[in-house]
Amino acid sequence: MSMVLRAVAATDQGLVRSNNEDSVFVGSRLLIVADGMGGLPAGELASDILVNAVSVVDALPDTGEPLQDLIAALGTANERIEAAVADDDARDGMGTTVTALLLAGDRVAALNVGDSRCYLVRDGKLQQITKDDTYVQALVDQGVLTPADARRHPQRALVTQAVQGGPFRPAGRMVPIRPGDRFLLCxxxxxxxxxxxxxxxxxxxxxxxxxxxxxxxxRTLEAGAPDNVTVIVADVVEEA
Known part of the structure; x- marks a missing residue:
């Protein structure tokens, strides 16, 4: 038995923003959502650089080390963002979050930097399989805030790290999969x-x-959509 990912993406600039700084990629075994930061047009450029650099992994043979493959590609993206900033002072501070999912046999590698997320629905239950790199998540970890408080905190969007040409520490995990699993990257x-x-x-x-x-x-538009929004919905399907 082999398993494949069947996925679709959707994106919207929202009701407030004048541009869309999100970038998205859906490949045969790799999914990526990147949320750029740094303002027009730097945020769009950062997320686009990252997706272009990391998406090459989709066409590479399965090495059996999917997390390492993603981390290496992120390193390349980081170097290219650093070079782009060096070329233009107006890009100083630009960067991007990322969440990525890479299929490898009967598992997926889930990787993230920043606050773009990956969720899994299994047996009808939703679980978040990435952890936000945010100020409020650090407060939750310290017991200062509850998760409910964090959702309402005015600084909930303040990320503590991103891919922006400097040091960062991606978080990754391997997740066993089975037919019927549904992933959401957003x-x-x-x-x-x-x-x-x-x-x-x-x-x-x-x-x-x-x-x-x-x-x-x-649903996001109904909630006011003050930010760009991008989603990938992916189902794990058994292939004969």
């Missing part, structure tokens, strides 16, 4: 404004991936 334009319970209900109640992705975007 920028914080979704997770900051739509409750996890609503995300879970949407992922469970819309079997068709295209419809589900569109509905997640619609």
């Amino acid at each position: 920028s914080d334009g979704l997770s900051d404004y739509v409750e996890d319970s609503v995300i879970e209900d949407t992922l469970r109640s819309h079997e068709q991936r295209e419809e589900c992705a569109g509905r997640l975007i619609a």
Whole structure:
């Protein structure tokens, strides 16, 4: 038995922003969401550089070391962002978050830097499999804030690290998969404004991936969509 990922992506600039700084990639075994920062047009450039650098992994043979492959590609992206900043002072401070999922046999490697997230729905239950690199998440870890408090905190979008040409420490894990699993990768334009319970209900109640992705975007727009929003909905399917 072999397993494949069947995935679709959807993105929207939201109701407030004048441009979309998110970038997205859906390959045969690699999924990426990157949320650029640094303002127009630097944020768009940073996320685009990252996706272009990391997406090459999709076409490479499975080495059996998917986390290391992703980390190496992130290093290349970081170097290219550093070079782009050096070329233009106006780009100083630009960078991007990233969440990526790479299929390797009967497992996936999940990697993130910043606050773009990856969720898994298994047996109807939603679980977040990445951990935000944010100020409020650090306060939650210290017991200063509850997760509910963190959702309402005015500094909830303050990231503590990103891919921006300097040192960073990506967080990665391997996740065993099985047919019927559904993954969601998203920028914080979704997770900051739509409750996890609503995300879970949407992922469970819309079997068709295209419809589900569109509905997640619609949920964000209904919540005011002050930020760009990007989602990937991916199903694990058994292939004969």
